[in-house]
Amino acid sequence: MMKKTISRSRAVFFGLVTSLVFSLPAQAGVQIEQWQTAQGTRVYFVAAPSLPILDVQIDFAAGSMFDPQGKAGVAALTRSALDLGAGQRDETAIAETLADLGAVLGGGVDTDRASLSLRTLADVRTREAALAVLREVVAQPHFAEDIVEREKMRTVASLKDALTRPDSIAGKAFWAAMYPQHPYGQQASPESVARITREDLLAFHTRLYNATNASITLVGPLSRGESEKIAQSLSAALPAGLPPALPPPPIAPAGQEVALAHPASQAHIYLGLPAIERGHPDFFALQVGNYTLGGGGFVSSLVKEVRDKRGFAYSVYSYFAPLRQVGPFQIGLQTQKKQAGAAIKVVREVLENFLKTGPSAEELAAAKANLSGSFPLRLDSNAKxxxxxxxxxxxGLPLDYLDTYRARIEAVTAEEVKAAFARHVRVADLITVTVAAQ
Known part of the structure; x- marks a missing residue:
C-alpha cells in the first residue's frame, strides 16, 4: 500500500501556514518581475515575503488543441502520466517523497495548456528536495507501458460514463458544432483513447515539453537571485525545442440547431458561438455587459426573464471563455422537455433585446461595482x-494587467458594451444544442 504518512510536526506546521494563506488581506498591487532563462523560458516572479511557502507553476502550450489527428486524448494522458514515474523514482516514491516533505504537486490540462504546479515550504532544504521531484517529473517521465495502459483504461471508463450523462453529451456536441474545422472541436472518445500508444505520449512530450515552449511562475518569499536560480534549474532540465505552430483561427460556422435524444427528465440546453480570444481589447466591455445579461446571478436579465417571470429553469447563465484563439460565448440552462422550445425562444429574445439596448445606467453601475469590488478576492491567497x-x-497579457483591471472595468461605458456585443455576438449565428427525451 502506498505510504501516506507525514511527520506530525511538519504536517501541523504546513497546515497552519496553509490556513493563513486564505486569510491574507487583498494586495494593493502586484509587482510582477519578468525575464527569460538562458534556454528561452519566460519567467514571472512575485515576491510574497509574508508566508514561508513557495508556489511554482510551469505552463506549456500542450493542451488538447495539439492532440494528433485521430488520437484526441494524448495531451490529457501525457499530463496525467507525468508524475506516475520519473527520473529515479516510481509513482510510489514520488508520492512518498512529496508527502514526507509536506509538498503538493498539482496542475492539469485544458484546451490550450498543460500545467504542473508545486507548493512547498520555502526553506532551502525542503524546497530544493521538492523542486528536484518537479524537475524529474516534468523532464524525465517514464511513461511505463503498464502505467500507460492503466491510465488508458481509466480514461476510457470515464469517457464511457460521460456518454451516459446529458450535460456531458450536450457539452461535447456544443464544442463540436462551434469548432467543426478547428482542434478546439476535437473531442476525446473511448475509440480515440484506445488508439493511443506509449510512443504517442513520448512523441508528444518530446515535441511540446521543451524550454522555449514553457513559462515558469514563482510566488513566494524569495529574492530575485533565488528565483532566477530556481527558474534556471527548471529550464535547464528541459530539452531544447520550439513552440508549436498554431492552427488557422477558427471560422465561425453558420447558426444551427442540434437535437440529441436522451431519457433525462430535464432538457439540457446550450446556446453560443466562438466569440473572443485572450487579450482582446473588447474583453472588459464584454465582461461588464455579460454581468447584466447572464453573469450576475439573480440580478441578471436571463434569470429574471427565464426563471423569475416564467419558471422555466432553476438556473440560467451566460459567460465568455476567451482562449488563445477565439473562445466561446455560452448560455446554458436546464428545463422540462415540454418547455424547451419556449425557454429557448425567451433566451433569444432576451439576448436580442440586450444587443439592441445594452445595460441601463443602473445596471451598468451595478455590474461595475460588483466586478470591481469582488476583484481583490481573486488575489487573496498565494495560490490565487x-x-x-x-x-x-x-x-502574454500586460504585466500590469492585475493592477489596471479594476480601472479598466470602471471605465467601461454602455456604448462600449453595445458595440462590443455587436462585434462578437450575432443571434443569427448561435449554435443551439438540446439534449432531451425525444
Missing part, C-alpha cells in the same frame, strides 16, 4: 495569485 500571474505569462 499564482494562477492569475501564470495566466498572464502564458497568454
Amino acid at each position: 495569485l499564482l494562477a492569475n500571474v501564470a495566466a498572464i505569462g502564458f497568454y
Whole structure:
C-alpha cells in the first residue's frame, strides 16, 4: 500500500501556514518581475515575503488543441502520466517523497495548456528536495507501458460514463458544432483513447515539453537571485525545442440547431458561438455587459426573464471563455422537455433585446461595482495569485494587467458594451444544442 504518512510536526506546521494563506488581506498591487532563462523560458516572479511557502507553476502550450489527428486524448494522458514515474523514482516514491516533505504537486490540462504546479515550504532544504521531484517529473517521465495502459483504461471508463450523462453529451456536441474545422472541436472518445500508444505520449512530450515552449511562475518569499536560480534549474532540465505552430483561427460556422435524444427528465440546453480570444481589447466591455445579461446571478436579465417571470429553469447563465484563439460565448440552462422550445425562444429574445439596448445606467453601475469590488478576492491567497500571474505569462497579457483591471472595468461605458456585443455576438449565428427525451 502506498505510504501516506507525514511527520506530525511538519504536517501541523504546513497546515497552519496553509490556513493563513486564505486569510491574507487583498494586495494593493502586484509587482510582477519578468525575464527569460538562458534556454528561452519566460519567467514571472512575485515576491510574497509574508508566508514561508513557495508556489511554482510551469505552463506549456500542450493542451488538447495539439492532440494528433485521430488520437484526441494524448495531451490529457501525457499530463496525467507525468508524475506516475520519473527520473529515479516510481509513482510510489514520488508520492512518498512529496508527502514526507509536506509538498503538493498539482496542475492539469485544458484546451490550450498543460500545467504542473508545486507548493512547498520555502526553506532551502525542503524546497530544493521538492523542486528536484518537479524537475524529474516534468523532464524525465517514464511513461511505463503498464502505467500507460492503466491510465488508458481509466480514461476510457470515464469517457464511457460521460456518454451516459446529458450535460456531458450536450457539452461535447456544443464544442463540436462551434469548432467543426478547428482542434478546439476535437473531442476525446473511448475509440480515440484506445488508439493511443506509449510512443504517442513520448512523441508528444518530446515535441511540446521543451524550454522555449514553457513559462515558469514563482510566488513566494524569495529574492530575485533565488528565483532566477530556481527558474534556471527548471529550464535547464528541459530539452531544447520550439513552440508549436498554431492552427488557422477558427471560422465561425453558420447558426444551427442540434437535437440529441436522451431519457433525462430535464432538457439540457446550450446556446453560443466562438466569440473572443485572450487579450482582446473588447474583453472588459464584454465582461461588464455579460454581468447584466447572464453573469450576475439573480440580478441578471436571463434569470429574471427565464426563471423569475416564467419558471422555466432553476438556473440560467451566460459567460465568455476567451482562449488563445477565439473562445466561446455560452448560455446554458436546464428545463422540462415540454418547455424547451419556449425557454429557448425567451433566451433569444432576451439576448436580442440586450444587443439592441445594452445595460441601463443602473445596471451598468451595478455590474461595475460588483466586478470591481469582488476583484481583490481573486488575489487573496498565494495560490490565487499564482494562477492569475501564470495566466498572464502564458497568454502574454500586460504585466500590469492585475493592477489596471479594476480601472479598466470602471471605465467601461454602455456604448462600449453595445458595440462590443455587436462585434462578437450575432443571434443569427448561435449554435443551439438540446439534449432531451425525444
